[in-house]
Amino acid sequence: MNNVKVSTKNVNVHYGTKQALHRVTLDINEKEVTALIGPSGCGKSTFLRCINRMNDLIDICKVDGSITVDNEEIISDEVDVVSLRSKIGMVFQKPNPFPKSIFDNVAYGPTIHGIVETKTDLEEIVHSSLKRAGLLKEVKDRLHEPGTSLSGGQQQRLCIARAIAVNPDIILMDEPCSALDPIATATIEELIDELKNKYTIVIVTHSMQQAARVSQRTGFFHLGELVETGETQKIFTNPENEKTQGYITGRFG
Amino acid sequence: MSNQFSHEKIIQLRKKRSAADRRFKTYGLIATVIGMAILFFLLFTIFSKGYSSFQKTVIELDVTFDQETLKITPNATYEEQVEAKFFKVKKNAIANALPDLSKKDIKLMKKMFSINVDKEIKEYFLQNPNILNTTQKLLVTAHSDVDQMLKGNAKRDIEEKKRKLNDRQLEFFDEFVFTGRLKSKFNNFFFTNADSRHPELAGIAGSFVGSLFTLITVFLLAFPIGIGASIYLEEFAPKNKFTELIEVNIANLAAVPSIVFGLLGLGILLNVFGFPRSTPLVGGTVLALMTLPTIIIACRASLKAVPPSIKEGALAMGASKMQAVFHHQVPLALPGTLTGTIIGLAQALGETAPLIMIGMIAFIPNIPTGFTEPSAALPVQIYLWVESAERGFQEKTAAAIMMILIFLFLMNAIAVFLRSRFERKW
Incomplete structure (x- = not known):
């Protein structure tokens, strides 16, 4: 059994007067892939964005409860979100490479954190990150072309390379394959499988097949509540809750 | 009521809709054409009124740079040359612009030249000091009234009182035109000068x-x-x-x-x-x-x-x-x-x-x-x-x-x- 990396207790999220998450309590294990599934609007993305405090960007969003990362509380005004986010990478639903070159996209994180000293170090980080994201072969001859010139799947892998360039502990993925075709999806899924040896991954997905393929543990959200959580195999073969059963067999959602 | 409709009805109505499309397109086109026409009219008016100010009128004048009038010697220094009496040279040149001018005529003649003529004669001399004691044909700036008359902006077939140039001056003007001594030149003053009380010298x-x-x-x-x-x-x-x-x-x-x-x-x-x-x-x-x-x-x-x-x-x-x-x-x-x-x-x-x-x-x-x-x-x-x-x-x-x-x-x-x-x- 792996160590617990992220632990949430009674997390409530309100958008204005509307409550989006109700008392979510979930442990996320180190170096595993945790999938969050559930119908649209059930709060799984909101939950994901609590972990790296991206909900701070939304003025009306209020988060309470407790979330610890490496046993340190992060729901507090004293937490430095910039350093928190430097150890939690994020990949978004729609690939969002910066309008810069491929090289600059990957180099962005290391540069802003000021962790590289020489140009050769930076080049090495960029190369190794692109390699781990499985993109190096395809782009090594055109590192100085804009990142936006890549195909959708390549752009998403570029975003993954960008996230791992700062060597985070955790990677959050918010429906990373929803804008991609099946082949690009398969590539990303293989990549996720490989990345879990080094990183803790939390992935929000609409596709139950994807959750079943890539994750070790799964959490099922419904109407802002975490209905059931457990080993992926168990959730998909023998769920305890009736709603989970209904969702995975396609009766609703 | 059942949801029954005929496609013929839709096709009929569609004709109306496409007529509306065409009408709208026509309105848009008319609006654009009107806008463009007004713009072109504006630009045309400005250009047709303004282009003539890029030309100035000059008068060919025989200027005699004799050392007695200028009160300098042939080996004068630059400073002495600058101080030379160019206004006298100008006076003589204008007095002899046409043959046999009376004193009154000279006064009138003077008003046909720009106030800047002294300076033009001086500059010409300072650039070519070896012309001392010779007579040169210089193109000097005409007064704005002459300029406007030549450009046709001022009317000549009106009462003398209402004209800037009186009858005698018009005679001079015609004589200059007849002998080809009145010429149009690129108006450099407009681009190199600041504002002036004299239109022929005013620039932007x-x-x-x-x-x-x-x-x-x-x-x-x-x-x-x-x-x-x-x-x-x-x-x-x-x-x-x-x-x-x-x-x-x-x-x-x-x-x-x-x-x-x-x-x-x-x-x-x-x-x-x-x-x-x-x-x-x-x-x-x-x-x-x-x-x-x-x-x-x-x-x-x-x-x-x-x-x-x-x-x-x-x-x-x-x-x-x-x-x-x-x-x-x-x-x-x-x-x-x-x-x-x-x-x-x-x-x-x-x-x-x-x-x-x-x-x-x-x-x-x-x-x-x-x-x-x-x-x-x-x-x-x-x-x-x-x-x-x-x-x-x-x-x-x-x-x-x-x-x-x-x-x-x-x-x-x-x-x-x-x-x-x-x-x-x-």
Whole structure:
């Protein structure tokens, strides 16, 4: 059994007067892939964005409860979100490479954190990150072309390379394959499988097949509540809750 | 009721709909044609009235540079040459412009030449000092009245009293034309001189340079302040009643009549802070205040138009707020901001009222060399000339409008260039 990396207790999220998450309590294990599934609007993305405090960007969003990362509380005004986010990478639903070159996209994180000293170090980080994201072969001859010139799947892998360039502990993925075709999806899924040896991954997905393929543990959200959580195999073969059963067999959602 | 409908009915109605489409297309076309026609009419009028001021009339004059009249010796130094009596040389030349002129005639003849002729003779001599004691054929500037008569702007078949040139002068004029001594030349004065009381000498260089200095002041003040305020309001300021109030008032400020800014400049900048009157510095400061809202509105709109996913991506990478803004938002918002800024500057370039308030309407006969020197500006120059009684200033007015339009055109070209240069796709 792996160590617990992220632990949430009674997390409530309100958008204005509307409550989006109700008392979510979930442990996320180190170096595993945790999938969050559930119908649209059930709060799984909101939950994901609590972990790296991206909900701070939304003025009306209020988060309470407790979330610890490496046993340190992060729901507090004293937490430095910039350093928190430097150890939690994020990949978004729609690939969002910066309008810069491929090289600059990957180099962005290391540069802003000021962790590289020489140009050769930076080049090495960029190369190794692109390699781990499985993109190096395809782009090594055109590192100085804009990142936006890549195909959708390549752009998403570029975003993954960008996230791992700062060597985070955790990677959050918010429906990373929803804008991609099946082949690009398969590539990303293989990549996720490989990345879990080094990183803790939390992935929000609409596709139950994807959750079943890539994750070790799964959490099922419904109407802002975490209905059931457990080993992926168990959730998909023998769920305890009736709603989970209904969702995975396609009766609703 | 069942949901029964016939496709024939739809086809019938479709005819009506496509007729409406066609009608709308026609209206649009008519509107465009009317707009273009008005624009061309405007440009045509300005051009046809103004093009003649790029030509000036010169009179061929036999000038005798004899050393007795000039009171210098052949081996005089440059300083002595500068002090030579060129006005006497001019007097003699004009007296002999036509044969057998009476004293009264000479007086009348003198009025057909520009006041600048002394200077022209002097300059010619200083460039060619070896012409001492020879007679040269010089092309000297004619008086504006002669110029206008030759260009056909002044009527000659009216009462003598109503004419600038009297009957005797017209005889001289015809004699000059007949002997081919009246010629048209490119009017360099229009581009190199500042304003003047004499239409044939008045130019736009002074007001052009004044406008340039003013616009530089506007840009240096309004651009950084505008961008700073927009970034703060858009990205950093807390969203509360107070910032909302500021936002509403910026929009209001954009609609304040420009003369109010002029009064502000007069009351505060000149009277309280003691800025130098009639200078590009004051004019630029006042116009910068007027331009600020335009720049802020444009800059905020382009900051808003940057896709939030870019900013989110940067923040999720652990960029600080400032890094996210300056690395990603600002570069992407720059083309729109620059366009807004140049629109603001173009507005400032054409603004007259506030400049009148702070005294830039003064008659300034020389070209300013700095921000704190009294100067004119292009729109005020147009205003001054259009008010002048002399016919010669009429064509100058149109020509100055042409210059201001060219200035605007250049600024817009720069805006287009910058926009395409900085524009990036995402």
